[in-house]
Amino acid sequence: MIKHLGLIEAKGYDPYANLALERLLFEQTGPNCCVLYLWQNVHTVVIGRNQNALDECDVPALEAEGGHLVRRLSGGGAVYHDLGNLNFTFLVPTKDFDIIKQNAVVLSALQSLGINAQATGRNDLTVDGRKFSGCAYLHEGEHSYHHGTLLVAADFGALSRYLRPSPLKLQARGVKSLRSRVVNLSELSPSLTINQLKSALAQSFGKVFNSKVECIDPTKIDEDYLAQLRERFASPAWNLGKKRHLSQGAEARFSWGTVRLDLEIADGLIQQAYLWTDALAEGLPILVERALSGCALDEPELLIRLEGENIDTQVATDLTRLVLSIAAR
Numbered sequence: 444m445i446k447h448l449g450l451i452e453a454k455g456y457d458p459y460a461n462l463a464l465e466r467l468l469f470e471q472t473g474p475n476c477c478v479l480y481l482w483q484n485v486h487t488v489v490i491g492r493n494q495n496a497l498d499e500c501d502v503p504a505l506e507a508e509g510g511h512l513v514r515r516l517s518g519g520g521a522v523y524h525d526l527g528n529l530n531f532t533f534l535v536p537t538k539d540f541d542i543i544k545q546n547a548v549v550l551s552a553l554q555s556l557g558i559n560a561q562a563t564g565r566n567d568l569t570v571d572g573r574k575f576s577g578c579a580y581l582h583e584g585e586h587s588y589h590h591g592t593l594l595v596a597a598d599f600g601a602l603s604r605y606l607r608p609s610p611l612k613l614q615a616r617g618v619k620s621l622r623s624r625v626v627n628l629s630e631l632s633p634s635l636t637i638n639q640l641k642s643a644l645a646q647s648f649g650k651v652f653n654s655k656v657e658c659i660d661p662t663k664i665d666e667d668y669l670a671q672l673r674e675r676f677a678s679p680a681w682n683l684g685k686k687r688h689l690s691q692g693a694e695a696r697f698s699w700g701t702v703r704l705d706l707e708i709a710d711g712l713i714q715q716a717y718l719w720t721d722a723l724a725e726g727l728p729i730l731v732e733r734a735l736s737g738c739a740l741d742e743p744e745l746l747i748r749l750e751g752e753n754i755d756t757q758v759a760t761d762l763t764r765l766v767l768s769i770a771a772r
Contacts, residue, residue, distance in 0.1 A: 445539050446475040448652055450645055451659035453482035456526065458489065458513045463672035465532050466516065467664065469581070469588050472534040478659065479548070479648050480532040480590075481641055484524035486510040488605050491519040491579065493728045495703060495719040496683050498607060505605045514682045517590065519566060519579035520701075520721035521606055527596035527627070529637050531644065533589045540587040542580075548651045549576070549593070552643035558631050565699070566591075566723060573626035581725060595637055596629040689717055693769050697761045699723075704765055706735070713738050713766070722758075730754055731762060740770045 451468070453461045461482045472478050486509060488500045494514075496502060499521040502512055524530065533545045546562045553560045563569045568576035568591070578591035602625070629635050649656040675681060692705035700722030707715040716735035718728040730752040738748050742763055749759035 444475060445477045445535070445652055446654065447477075448648060448654050448656045449476060449478040449659045450648065450656050451478060451480050451661055452641070453480070454661050456483055456485040457673075458484040458487040458511050458524065459673045459677040460669070461530075462489075462513060462515060462676045463669050464661075464664065465534075465588070465590070466672050466676075467669055468532075468534045469583075469586055472536070472586065474536055475539075476536070477539065477652060478532075478534040479644065479656075480534060481644065482530045482532070483526055483528065483637070484511070484513075484530070485526055486601075487524040488512050488521060489524060490514050490521045490682075491721050492516055492725045493518055493718070493720050493722070494521060495687065498703065498719065501605050501607060502683075510605065512682050513676055514684065515579070515590075516725065517579035517581040517588070518721070518723045518725040518727070520577065520608075522577055522592050523597065523602040523606055524592070525598050525601065526637075527594070527598060527629075529593045529595060529640055531591055531593065535587055535589075537582055537585050537587040540582070540589070542589060544651060545589050546578075548644065548647045549591075551651055552640065552647035553628070555643050555647065556632060556635060556639065558628060558635075570626060570628075570631060574624055575626050575628055580723060593640060594625060594627050595635060595640060596627050599625065599627070685717060687717065689715060691769050691772065692717075693765065693772075695761070695765050697758075699755075699758055699761075702762070702765070704731075704762070704769065706766065706769055708740070708770060711740055713740070727754070727758070735766065740767065742767060 461484055468478055468480055488505055490496055490499050550560050560568055560570050566578040567574050575594045576591045581588050645656060687705055689705035689707045694703045700720050702720040705717045706713055713735045716732045718731045734748040734752045738745055745763040745766055746759055
């Protein structure tokens with residue numbers, strides 16, 4: 444049961460430092476405590492843990508214009524951050540993780556500002572079907588977090604230049620472009636500022652959890668450990684990830700996410716598999732790649748292998764059909 448609430452704001456706009464602080468707080472948030480972390484990144488594309496960077500972002504254009512690419516630890520899709528966007532993270536023990544209650548903090552804050560929003564789909568917050576927030580989640584043992592964006596006055600021109608959403612994803616959403624699907628909260632409330640939103644979130648946090656909110660001093664953070672974590676998030680090897688080089692592959696859209704699956708097939712066996720996805724399950728590619736390695740192109744065996752990794756039955760079925768369709772080409 445949550446008894447203690449902590450509130451902390453990032454000291455600056457460096458995306459690598461901000462994700463490092465999120466990780467540190469993730470590891471150090473104690474039992475019966477929930478921390479709300481508010482942060483902003485300048486000119487940044489943040490991709491999901493299991494996405495292919497070059498598929499999701501025009502990295503050369505981003506870097507040529509002084510932007511940053513960073514890979515987060517959670518699953519989900521790519522997002523653009525600038526100073527017209529406010530990010531939130533709820534850091535909480537896994538046993539107390541409550542997506543409905545955590546979303547209620549955000550929705551209640553917006554309600555107090557005259558904006559009626561809803562939680563929709565698998566991870567969106569919307570107003571009249573237009574998205575202003577995408578959320579993602581991380582669970583590791585006793586620790587969990589739930590984080591998301593809040594578009595207040597983001598530069599949609601930059602968003603459109605850098606992000607490369609899959610046509611399959613846009614088609615599934617029934618829209619022609621990413622820009623047509625998103626909305627800035629300032630469009631709905633022209634006088635809204637980031638500081639007003641921060642204040643509303645802090646008040647709503649205490650109200651929804653029915654407890655006093657204590658401010659956490661960011662200068663009390665372990666700076667040496669924070670610097671080590673920042674190095675990880677700034678590493679090109681981490682941010683760019685593995686490169687596609689297998690001989691056969693395909694992209695598909697399912698109810699649980701968009702995937703790109705590449706295979707190396709020889710002698711009727713899958714020799715190697717690579718999976719990229721915006722699915723929210725951050726550990727999915729490791730499980731899939733392990734299950735498919737050395738597997739025969741046989742539907743029952745594929746299902747047994749995938750379900751043997753505790754992959755959801757629907758996900759296993761969808762991936763089995765995708766493997767067989769790739770092999771048949």
